[in-house]
Amino acid sequence: xxxxxxxxxxxxxxxxxxxxxxxxxxxxxxxxxxxxxxxxxxxxxxxxxxxxxxxxxxxxxxxxxxxxxxxxxxxxxxxxxxxxxxxxxxxxxxxxxxxxxxxxxxxxxxxxxxxxxxxxxxxxxxxxxxxxxxxxxxxxxxxxxxxxxxxxxxxxxxxxxxxxxxxxxxxxxxxxxxxxxxxxxxxxxxxxxxxxxxxxxxxxxxxxxxxxxxxxxxxxxxxxxxxxxxxxxxxxxxxxxxxxxxxxxxxxxxxxxxxxxxxxxxxxxxxxxxxxxxxxxxxxxxxxxxxxxxxxxxxxxxxxxxxxxxxxxxxxxxxxxxxxxxxxxxxxxxxxxxxxxxxxxxxxxxxxxxxxxxxxxxxxxxxxxxxxxxxxxxxxxxxxxxxxxxxxxxxxxxxxxxxxxxxxxxxxxxxxxxxxxxxxxxxxxxxxxxxxxxxxxxxxxxxxxxxxxxxxxxx
Numbered sequence: 364x365x366x367x368x369x370x371x372x373x374x375x376x377x378x379x380x381x382x383x384x385x386x387x388x389x390x391x392x393x394x395x396x397x398x399x400x401x402x403x404x405x406x407x408x409x410x411x412x413x414x415x416x417x418x419x420x421x422x423x424x425x426x427x428x429x430x431x432x433x434x435x436x437x438x439x440x441x442x443x444x445x446x447x448x449x450x451x452x453x454x455x456x457x458x459x460x461x462x463x464x465x466x467x468x469x470x471x472x473x474x475x476x477x478x479x480x481x482x483x484x485x486x487x488x489x490x491x492x493x494x495x496x497x498x499x500x501x502x503x504x505x506x507x508x509x510x511x512x513x514x515x516x517x518x519x520x521x522x523x524x525x526x527x528x529x530x531x532x533x534x535x536x537x538x539x540x541x542x543x544x545x546x547x548x549x550x551x552x553x554x555x556x557x558x559x560x561x562x563x564x565x566x567x568x569x570x571x572x573x574x575x576x577x578x579x580x581x582x583x584x585x586x587x588x589x590x591x592x593x594x595x596x597x598x599x600x601x602x603x604x605x606x607x608x609x610x611x612x613x614x615x616x617x618x619x620x621x622x623x624x625x626x627x628x629x630x631x632x633x634x635x636x637x638x639x640x641x642x643x644x645x646x647x648x649x650x651x652x653x654x655x656x657x658x659x660x661x662x663x664x665x666x667x668x669x670x671x672x673x674x675x676x677x678x679x680x681x682x683x684x685x686x687x688x689x690x691x692x693x694x695x696x697x698x699x700x701x702x703x704x705x706x707x708x709x710x711x712x713x714x715x716x717x718x719x720x721x722x723x724x725x726x727x728x729x730x731x732x733x734x735x736x737x738x739x740x741x742x743x744x745x746x747x748x749x750x751x752x753x754x755x756x757x758x759x760x761x762x763x764x765x766x767x768x769x770x771x772x773x774x775x776x777x778x779x780x781x782x783x784x785x786x787x788x789x790x791x792x793x794x795x796x797x798x799x800x801x802x803x804x805x806x807x808x809x810x811x812x813x814x815x816x817x818x819x820x821x822x
Contacts, residue, residue, distance in 0.1 A: 401443065402443050402444065402446075402447065402492065403492065403496075405496060406444070406492055406495075406496040406499075407447050409496050409499040409500050409503060410444060410447050410448045410499065412499075412500075412503035412761050412762070413448070413480055413499060413502065413503055415450075415480065415481055416450040416451075416452065416480075417448065417450065417451045417452070417478070417479070417480050417499075418451075418452050418454070418478075418479040418480070419441060419451060419452065419453045419454070419476060419477075419478055419479075420454045420455075420456060420476065420477045420479070421437050421453065421454070421455050421456070421474065421475070421476045421490075422455075422456050422457075422458045422464075422465050422468070422470040422473075422474070422475050422476075422477075423437065423455060423456075423457070423458070423473055423474045423475075424457055424458070424459055424473055425455075425457070427473060427474070430474075433473070433474060434455055437453070437455075437474070437490065438453065440490065441453050443492075444495070458470050458473065468486070469486070471488070472488060474490060475487065475488050476490055476495075478495070478498045478499070478502065480499075480502040481502070483502055485498035485501055485502060497538050497539065500539055500540065500762060501538075501539060501540030502540075503761070503762060504539075504540045504759060504762070505758075505759065507540070507542060508540070508541045508542065508559040508560070508757045508759070509541075509542045509543075509544060509555075509557055509558050509559050509560075510536065510541050510542065510543055510544075510558070510559060510560045510561075510562060510753065510757075511543075511544050511545070511546040511554065511555070511558045511560070511561050511562070512543070512544075512545055512546065512561075512562040512563070512564070513546055513548065513561070513562070513563045513564070513566075513570075513578075514545035514546060514547050515547040515548070515549055515550075516566030516567060516568050516569075516570055516598070517566060517567030517568055518563075518564040518565065518566055518567070519564040519565070519591075519732055519736065520533075520545070521533030521536070521543050521545075521562070522534075522543060522545075523737075524737070525737070526736065526737050526738045527733070527736050527737070527738070528736065528737055529564070529732075529735050529736060529737070529740070530737055531737050531740050531741075531746075532735045532740050532746065532749050535746060535749075535750060536750070536753060539750065539762075541753065541757070546558075546561070548573075548574035548577045548578065549571065549573075549574055551577070552577075553577050553580060553581070554577060554578070554580070554581035554586060556584075558581075558586065559587065559756070559757045559758075560587045560588070560589055560753060560756045560757055561578075561581055561586060561587065561588050561589070562588075562589045562590075562591070563578070563588065563589070563590045563591070563600070563603070564591045564593075564732045565591070565592060565593040565595055565598075565732060566598045566599065566600065567598070568598065569598045569599040570598060570599030570600055571599065572599075574599075575599060575600070575602050575603070578603060579602065579603070579606055582606060582607075582719075582724075582726075583719070583720075584719070584720060584722070585718075585719035585720045585721075585722030585723070585724040586724065587724060587725045587726065587756045587757070588725075588726045588727075588756075589726075589727050589729075589752065589753070589756055590603070590607075590726075590727070590728045590729070591729050591731065591732035591735070592611060592655065592657075592728065592729070592730055592731075592732070593653065593655065593730075593731065593732050593733070594613075594614070594615050594653050594654070594655035594730070594731075597611070607715070607726065607728065608659065608660045608670075609657055609658065609659055609660060609670070609713065609728060610657070610658040610659075610660055611655060611656070611657060611658075611730070612655070612656050612658065612682060612705060613655075613684055614655065614656070614682040614683050614684040614685075614704070614705070615629050615653050615654065615655065615682070615683055616629075616631040616651070616654045616655065616656065616676060616677050616680060616681075616682055616683075616707075616709050616711060616730075617629060617631075617677065617680045617681055617682070617683045617697055617699075618630060618631035618632060618676060618677040618679075618680040618707075619677075619679050619680055620632055620677070620678075620679065620680070621650070626650065627652070628697055629652065629653055629683075630650055630651065630652050630653075630654075631650075631651050631654050631676040631677050631680065631709070631711065632648055632649065632650050632651070632676065632743075633648070633649045633650075633651070633674050633675070633676045634648050636673075636674065637671070637672050637673065637675065639671060639673055639714065640755055640760050640763060641673060641714065641727075641748075641751045641752055641755045641763065642673070642748075642751070643763060645744065645747070645748070645751065647743050647744025647747055647748070648743040648744060649674075649734065649742075649743050649744050649745050649748050650734065650739065650742040650743055650745065651674075651676065651711060651730075651731040651733070651734045652731070652733045652734070652739060653731065653733060654676070654709075654711045654730050654731040654734075655682075655711070655730040655731065656682045656705065656709045656710060656711060656730060657710055657711060657712065657713050657728055657729075657730045658710065659713060669715075670713045670714070670715050671713065671714050671715070671716075672710045672712075672713060673712040673713055673714045673727065673729075674710065674711050674712035674729070675708045675709065675710050675711070676707070676708065676709055676711055677707035677708055677709045678707050678708040679707060680707040680708075680709065681699050681704045681705055681706050681707050681709070682704060682705040682707075682709055683697060683699075683700070683704050684700075684703045684704060685697065685700065685703075685704075711729065711730040711731060712727065712728065712729040712730065713727070713728050714726065714727050714755075715727075723758075725755065725756045725758070726756075727752050727755070727756060729752075734748075734749075735749045751763045
């Protein structure tokens with residue numbers, strides 16, 4: 364047998380082996396700017412929460428005037444999800460050829476999608492990763508969660524539009540499948556039993572004693588509570604703090620780390636979080652304007668149901684009782700007063716998990732509501748932290764830290780100076796540089812030829 368035959372046989376055997384490996388094990392790397400050919404970690408985690416088959420029905424014509432082959436675009440997009448969940452079924456219905464079917468499900472535009480899972484459905488009018496993953500998160504909820512928020516005393520509203528309201532946060536909760544409802548305890552007999560979470564923000568007028576009794580009855584029955592308490596007088600909520608066995612020292616948290624990041628001196632930031640289900644794999648910076656300290660009092664809770672620190676900030680800061688600290692300014696430089704201030708680190712959020720009347724109760728108290736307000740909720744991970752808190756209170760730990768990503772802007776915006784610099788560089792500088800390099804090479808070759816001519820004459 365010749366050497367060529369042996370080499371050819373070996374190459375064939377190696378090729379077959381490589382083909383078998385490639386067919387059995389796939390590997391790919393997405394190098395696009397927005398990672399548009401792969402799913403985010405949050406989307407993959409959302410798919411993992413849906414163990415059964417998932418049906419996607421797209422109402423679209425095969426060709427679109429603007430997008431071209433619409434079916435191919437949708438198939439390529441859904442294929443990203445099918446890569447991690449093979450039991451996703453994709454069906455196309457042409458709204459022009461089947462108008463009755465399109466009208467039955469209220470289809471209004473070309474390309475809308477119906478997502479069906481376990482007898483429930485979500486309707487999408489815009490198709491991208493953020494919208495589809497958000498729909499999957501809504502379907503992944505074990506039940507329809509109802510969040511009620513105390514109203515009637517000038518509190519921040521979860522559906523409000525004012526800067527101090529929590530409307531943006533409320534809309535995000537609704538996108539995640541949480542129902543919202545205001546609760547006026549002056550009118551309602553009690554907090555409804557079907558409320559998954561009761562949210563209390565800071566009142567601007569006093570809560571009446573009768574309302575306070577209804578609020579405490581909610582806790583006695585084992586109801587879940589989220590209390591966002593600002594650095595202001597409690598205005599009738601003193602008994603709530605007493606019942607929860609917590610202390611709310613007066614004053615505002617001063618954090619030098621916030622000032623170093625050009626934030627007002629009376630902000631505090633958090634970058635590290637004690638171990639907790641709410642903050643698992645959570646590594647985003649959160650910012651809290653005018654936060655107040657919260658301290659658990661010893662003696663009334665059992666060790667297995669004791670308060671746990673959820674957020675601790677200002678390791679180099681303190682709690683200032685100076686009234687000037689409530690004024691937001693970048694120019695002031697407050698100083699620690701050892702006679703009245705409290706050294707950091709400062710706990711600004713606590714969580715409690717215990718059993719009350721054979722019912723698991725969860726409570727979170729945060730010494731700040733502004734971090735979820737329309738003005739500040741977009742800072743760092745404020746929104747994500749708020750969503751995680753509500754998910755934990757509602758018993759939806761599986762959805763914690765699963766947030767659909769927003770696609771990064773791939774466009775480039777240049778100023779006039781930058782555009783002028785690029786134009787001058789490409790039209791003048793680069794051609795001149797090439798001419799200079801060419802001239803140098805020509806001059807060197809010319810001199811080399813002269814030297815060789817001189818050497819020949821000497822020879």
